[in-house]
Amino acid sequence: MNRIGREFSVLNVKELSYHSIINAIRENHVQFTAEFNPAEGRYFLTGHRADRKGHQTTIVYSKNIPENLCCPQCGKKMNLGVQQRCLNLQDKNIRPIKRDFIHLIPLTEVLAYSYDIKNPNAKKVKTVFGELMRYFPSEIAFWQTENLREKIDTLLPEKVVQEIIAVQQGKFQFDPPGYDGIYGKLKIGS
Numbered sequence: 001m002n003r004i005g006r007e008f009s010v011l012n013v014k015e016l017s018y019h020s021i022i023n024a025i026r027e028n029h030v031q032f033t034a035e036f037n038p039a040e041g042r043y044f045l046t047g048h049r050a051d052r053k054g055h056q057t058t059i060v061y062s063k064n065i066p067e068n069l070c071c072p073q074c075g076k077k078m079n080l081g082v083q084q085r086c087l088n089l090q091d092k093n094i095r096p097i098k099r100d101f102i103h104l105i106p107l108t109e110v111l112a113y114s115y116d117i118k119n120p121n122a123k124k125v126k127t128v129f130g131e132l133m134r135y136f137p138s139e140i141a142f143w144q145t146e147n148l149r150e151k152i153d154t155l156l157p158e159k160v161v162q163e164i165i166a167v168q169q170g171k172f173q174f175d176p177p178g179y180d181g182i183y184g185k186l187k188i189g190s
């Protein structure tokens with residue numbers, strides 16, 4: 001439930017009609033897209049978890065990946081990460097279309113982080129999320145609100161407000177990024 005509508009495109013249309021929408025798609029009138037942050041994905045980097053058989057430590061590569069993908073610790077083959085696969089597919093002769101985009105994190109994940117709760121589906125998180133959504137038509141509208149601080153200031157503890165605003169301003173990262181089936185670890189702040 002907390003992952004519905006994570007990726008979408010905002011189109012410039014003259015009116016809300018079939019023809020207007022289909023024309024906007026055909027003529028590429030995309031204002032911006034919203035994307036899942038690839039570094040949060042479970043196979044962003046190439047590597048092996050520390051709890052694998054024959055492992056004492058974590059092995060993660062962001063560059064200089066062994067060509068045969070052989071893990072130096074357990075000798076088994078590693079899955080090539082999404083980042084490296086993209087780099088391999090990159091055609092230097094093709095100029096990609098430049099388009100505005102935003103990265104979204106599910107609000108429940110931000111709340112779980114702020115309240116120091118492991119599970120974004122925990123009851124406390126769901127309750128706070130439900131309370132907040134009484135004041136906004138949707139979570140997307142929530143993130144798109146200008147002066148968001150003013151609107152949520154009295155609804156949440158200051159630390160939570162600060163971290164939500166930081167996410168809205170793009171001040172977050174996934175450190176370490178996802179690898180070998182583990183999601184990237186969210187860190188909010190510069």
Ligand SMILES: [Zn+2]
Pocket residue numbers: 048052055059071072073074075076
């Ligand atoms: Zn290994």
